[in-house]
Amino acid sequence: xxxxxxxxxxxxxxxxxxxxxxxxxxxxxxxxxxxxxxxxxxxxxxxxxxxxxxxxxxxxxxxxxxxxxxxxxxxxxxxxxxxxxxxxxxxxxxxxxxxxxxxxxxxxxxxxxxxxxxxxxxxxxxxxxxxxxxxxxxxxxxxxxxxxxxxxxxxxxxxxxxxxxxxxxxxxxxxxxxxxxxxxxxxxxxxxxxxxxxxxxxxxxxxxxxxxxxxxxxxxxxxxxxxxxxxxxxxxxxxxxxxxxxxxxxxxxxxxxxxxxxxxxxxxxxxxxxxxxxxxxxxxxxxxxxxxxxxxxxxxxxxxxxxxxxxxxxxxxxxxxxxxxxxxxxxxxxxxxxxxxxxxxxxxxxxxxxxxxxxxxxxxxxxxxxxxxxxxxxxxxxxxxxx
Amino acid sequence: xxxxxxxxxxxxxxxxxxxxxxxxxxxxxxxxxxxxxxxxxxxxxxxxxxxxxxxxxxxxxxxxxxxxxxxxxxxxxxxxxxxxxxxxxxxxxxxxxxxxxxxxxxxxxxxxxxxxxxxxxxxxxxxxxxxxxxxxxxxxxxxxxxxxxxxxxxxxxxxxxxxxxxxxxxxxxxxxxxxxxxxxxxxxxxxxxxxxxxxxxxxxxxxxxxxxxxxxxxxxxxxxxxxxxxxxxxxxxxxxxxxxxxxxxxx
Ligand SMILES: Cc1cc2nc3c(=O)[nH]c(=O)nc-3n(C[C@H](O)[C@H](O)[C@H](O)COP(=O)(O)OP(=O)(O)OC[C@H]3O[C@@H](n4cnc5c(N)ncnc54)[C@H](O)[C@@H]3O)c2cc1C
Ligand SMILES: Cc1cc2nc3c(=O)[nH]c(=O)nc-3n(C[C@H](O)[C@H](O)[C@H](O)COP(=O)(O)OP(=O)(O)OC[C@H]3O[C@@H](n4cnc5c(N)ncnc54)[C@H](O)[C@@H]3O)c2cc1C
Numbered sequence: 247x248x249x250x251x252x253x254x255x256x257x258x259x260x261x262x263x264x265x266x267x268x269x270x271x272x273x274x275x276x277x278x279x280x281x282x283x284x285x286x287x288x289x290x291x292x293x294x295x296x297x298x299x300x301x302x303x304x305x306x307x308x309x310x311x312x313x314x315x316x317x318x319x320x321x322x323x324x325x326x327x328x329x330x331x332x333x334x335x336x337x338x339x340x341x342x343x344x345x346x347x348x349x350x351x352x353x354x355x356x357x358x359x360x361x362x363x364x365x366x367x368x369x370x371x372x373x374x375x376x377x378x379x380x381x382x383x384x385x386x387x388x389x390x391x392x393x394x395x396x397x398x399x400x401x402x403x404x405x406x407x408x409x410x411x412x413x414x415x416x417x418x419x420x421x422x423x424x425x426x427x428x429x430x431x432x433x434x435x436x437x438x439x440x441x442x443x444x445x446x447x448x449x450x451x452x453x454x455x456x457x458x459x460x461x462x463x464x465x466x467x468x469x470x471x472x473x474x475x476x477x478x479x480x481x482x483x484x485x486x487x488x489x490x491x492x493x494x495x496x497x498x499x500x501x502x503x504x505x506x507x508x509x510x511x512x513x514x515x516x517x518x519x520x521x522x523x524x525x526x527x528x529x530x531x532x533x534x535x536x537x538x539x540x541x542x543x544x545x546x547x548x549x550x551x552x553x554x555x556x557x558x559x560x561x562x563x564x565x566x567x568x569x570x571x572x573x574x575x576x577x578x579x580x581x582x583x584x585x586x587x588x589x590x591x592x593x594x595x596x597x598x599x600x601x602x603x604x605x606x607x608x609x610x611x612x613x614x615x616x617x618x619x620x621x622x623x624x625x626x627x628x629x630x631x632x633x
Numbered sequence: 634x635x636x637x638x639x640x641x642x643x644x645x646x647x648x649x650x651x652x653x654x655x656x657x658x659x660x661x662x663x664x665x666x667x668x669x670x671x672x673x674x675x676x677x678x679x680x681x682x683x684x685x686x687x688x689x690x691x692x693x694x695x696x697x698x699x700x701x702x703x704x705x706x707x708x709x710x711x712x713x714x715x716x717x718x719x720x721x722x723x724x725x726x727x728x729x730x731x732x733x734x735x736x737x738x739x740x741x742x743x744x745x746x747x748x749x750x751x752x753x754x755x756x757x758x759x760x761x762x763x764x765x766x767x768x769x770x771x772x773x774x775x776x777x778x779x780x781x782x783x784x785x786x787x788x789x790x791x792x793x794x795x796x797x798x799x800x801x802x803x804x805x806x807x808x809x810x811x812x813x814x815x816x817x818x819x820x821x822x823x824x825x826x827x828x829x830x831x832x833x834x835x836x837x838x839x840x841x842x843x844x845x846x847x848x849x850x851x852x853x854x855x856x857x858x859x860x861x862x863x864x865x866x867x868x869x870x871x872x873x874x875x876x877x878x879x880x881x882x883x884x
Contacts, residue, residue: 257703258826261710265820271647304823317823 253554259323265305266346267330273299274343278335283599285336286460288343296345297373307347307370309499311355314367316347321495322557325502329550332506335602338609339461341503344373351378351423352492353439357479365421365441375415377422379442379466383411387622389425390434390486395468397426397440402475404428404440406448406468412616416451416464420444424466425485437485441477448472457608490567497570497617498557504577504613505549507606508584512542514603515588518595529591538587545580552576568630571623578613579620585610634689634785634805636679637743639734640708640716641669642701643754656854668704671749673711674811677818678779679747680712686785690714694737696721696730702834709829710821716834717741719842729846731763736842738768743806745788750775750810761810771803774810 255263277292278285287293300306309324310316319327331341350369354362369376384392395408406426416422421443429436442449448471453462480488516539519529529535556569585607589596597604614620644650645665653660668676679691693708693716695701705716719733738746751758765772773790777798780789787804793812821829839846867873877884 257706258830261707261821261826261829262823264707265826269820299820302822303820304825305820308823319823 255326259326262305262308262319262323263326263330265303266327266342267333269296269300269305269345270330270334270337270342274345275334278343283335283602283605284459287336287340288345293343293345296343300345300347305346306373307349309349310347310366310370314362314370316370320557320561321498322554322561324499325553325557328499328502329506329509332503333510335605336460337510338503338507338606338613339458341506347373348375350376351489352496353378353423353479353489354441355492356439356484356488357441361441361477361479369420375419377413377416377419377464379410379413379416379422379424381410381412383409386412387619390437393425393427393437395424395426396430397428397438397473399428399475400472403472404475404478406440406471406473408468410466410468412463413451413466414461414463416466417453417462423479424468428482428485432483434486435483438482439479439485439488440473441479442471442473446471446473456612458612459608494567494570495560497574498553498560498566500617501549501553501573501577504581504610505546505553507610508542508549508577508581509546511585511588511603511606512539512546514601515539515542515591518592522593535591538591542584542587545584549573549577549580568627571618571626574617575620575623575627578610581610581613634682634686634745635692635741635743636682636689636745636747637692637694637738637741638672638675638679638708638713639746639748639760640672640676640693640695640701640704641749641752641754642666642695642697642704643669643752646670646753652855652857656856658852658855666700666704668707669749669752669754671751671753671811671813673708673749673818674813674815675747675749676708676711676713677816678776678809678811679745680819681816682745682779682781686781692717692741692743694719694734696725696733698722705834706829707821709832709834710826711819712825713832715832718834718836719839720836721839721846723846724848724852725846726848726850727757727759728763728849729844730760731767732844733839733842733846734760734764735767736844737837738764745805746770746808748808748810750812761808765808768806768808771807772809773801773803773807775812776809777812777814779809779815 273296277288277296280292281289304317307315308317308319308327312318328341331346332338336343347370350366354366380386380389382392382394384394395406395410397404397406410424421441424440424442425437426440427436428438448469450467451464453464456463519535519539522529553573556566556573559569560566585603589603589607592601592603595601643666645667648664651660676693683689683691691713693705693713695705696719699720702718705718709716717737748761761774762772773792775793776790777793778791787802789800789802790809792799792801793814867876
């Protein structure tokens with residue numbers, strides 16, 4: 247027998263991770279201190295100064311395919327990297343504050359070369375925001391059943407009517423993708439995906455406020471909004487299918503952000519417990535506190551392997567849909583528990599804006615709803631059990 | 634120009650350093666290691682010299698256990714061309730290091746040696762000076778700026794000295810030790826990281842170099858710095874001086 251020696255990261259990936267960690271520590275965290283604790287982004291000059299460095303170091307757009315100017319880092323690599331990239335105040339919804347680039351919705355890679363060149367490539371280059379519009383007022387958990395937004399073909403355009411809700415960045419992005427019903431008789435197979443340019447007549451995005459004070463979601467309405475037929479990604483009726491594989495892969499780096507922020511919160515909690523004394527004894531010597539931190543440590547370690555295991559499968563080309571749901575579900579719920587305890591251990595300081603904890607605490611709540619709520623992921627996992 | 638740069642593996646200055654209970658060393662479990670920050674500045678400077686002159690070679694050298702290859706890889710990922718690793722498990726004093734390096738210089742014949750002004754672990758600040766003496770080369774320590782002559786045969790070095798800056802010049806070859814303000818080191822790039830995998834790290838044993846590395850220094854004991862006490866405000870300078878004398882016993 248050849249006993250398995252265990253997992254080790256390649257020296258290249260370790261080095262890459264260390265560079266990202268260093269940039270977060272030396273550049274991003276100090277720059278974050280210069281803006282409001284609730285700020286959405288860094289100050290322009292800081293952003294551009296740091297981007298000049300990441301671009302010079304080829305640390306820009308690491309996940310994008312090499313032929314489109316990216317680093318071609320795979321799902322596992324990105325999971326390792328995002329665990330570092332998210333470890334700062336804005337990190338959960340704006341990992342690295344965008345200084346390592348931002349990505350268009352992955353479904354664009356299901357499009358034609360022309361669409362990729364026209365939309366994905368400039369976005370990758372500029373690191374700008376895009377939007378991804380699937381949820382409707384009728385419900386986000388079951389898009390196949392609830393999408394009512396209609397698109398009717400008229401010559402070489404599609405005419406859109408309907409409403410989307412909770413669409414992050416729709417008011418500020420240059421473009422985005424929208425999932426619409428092109429055939430009401432066909433259920434899941436009647437949904438198609440279109441690219442929408444900002445400013446298209448009949449497209450309106452109205453931002454509203456949530457517990458997450460950044461990356462504002464929008465109510466998006468389409469009123470006789472005409473979109474060129476050339477803007478359809480893939481074939482008519484392929485909308486939901488063409489993004490499944492890409493969305494599955496995206497869940498692992500997404501989960502790694504949950505892990506990164508939880509680790510950062512845990513580290514703060516351990517440090518605070520060591521130096522804070524009540525009734526003459528450090529908190530770190532109280533079993534009530536120790537158990538919170540011990541449980542967090544266990545969950546953090548477990549999360550990492552759930553993410554890695556699924557990412558490996560996805561990179562090998564195996565079906566990793568259940569693993570994606572496991573990682574997403576566990577990492578987002580774990581994050582909620584770890585942050586909650588970290589806030590508790592900090593007492594009053596946990597809810598002040600002096601620490602990133604209160605922002606993480608608020609944003610973590612959204613992680614159990616967005617990208618598929620916990621219940622839906624449990625449903626996916628359970629379905630696989632009974633198949 | 635061929636430049637040799639020394640690289641020492643040291644504990645990450647960000648990590649919490651704990652002294653072993655018996656004072657024989659520091660607790661090394663869970664300590665992250667990095668390139669000595671001053672050596673990193675030295676690597677950056679060598680890379681800039683090469684880039685500016687449009688040619689040449691940057692060779693790294695490190696002495697220590699096998700694990701120092703991690704730091705050499707990082708330096709190669711920053712852009713150095715190749716590396717030499719002198720395998721040595723035992724603790725070395727500055728003179729032994731200088732002697733080993735002198736042998737490497739004999740083999741490599743670089744035109745310039747760039748080193749860190751000190752290593753942040755033992756803060757000895759003498760390897761560069763000793764090496765220059767052994768080689769009979771000129772030295773410029775605490776460098777904050779370098780300017781080469783047009784024919785690249787000599788260099789003007791601005792040094793950070795007590796109370797100001799001093800500029801000295803010498804004809805190459807020579808030894809320069811880098812101070813904090815010499816440059817801001819670059820991040821290793823993704824292409825650099827990928828290329829580093831294929832670059833050579835040549836291993837040499839101490840016996841091959843035929844150097845006596847017996848230590849003349851013995852570390853008696855390490856003690857952690859005294860815990861910080863709360864501050865105290867005093868009314869007059871005289872009161873401060875009195876306290877420094879009677880209480881702190883430092884003057
Ligand atoms: C800040 C924010 C940003 C967002 N950004 C975007 C975006 O950019 N693009 C986008 O398309 N969407 C976005 N969303 C929408 C998000 O994806 C949806 O909120 C999510 O899919 C849930 O849909 P819903 O809110 O309509 O809840 P519903 O689908 O109405 O579900 C309500 C609750 O019922 C539970 N539930 C549903 N079905 C079942 C079942 N079968 N069994 C048991 N329980 C069930 C759900 O888990 C949930 O807890 C965003 C949401 C938020 C809050
Ligand atoms: C918005 C806000 C408004 C406030 N307003 C007021 C006000 O008007 N007036 C006022 O006087 N105060 C006010 N407070 C302070 C509040 O009462 C304190 O935050 C609270 O008493 C906790 O104290 P602390 O924050 O110092 O936490 P700590 O005492 O440092 O406690 C930190 C954590 O350790 C836990 N802990 C402490 N001792 C032990 C132990 N022996 N065993 C196990 N766990 C332990 C605590 O339960 C807590 O989870 C306010 C706080 C906030 C956040």
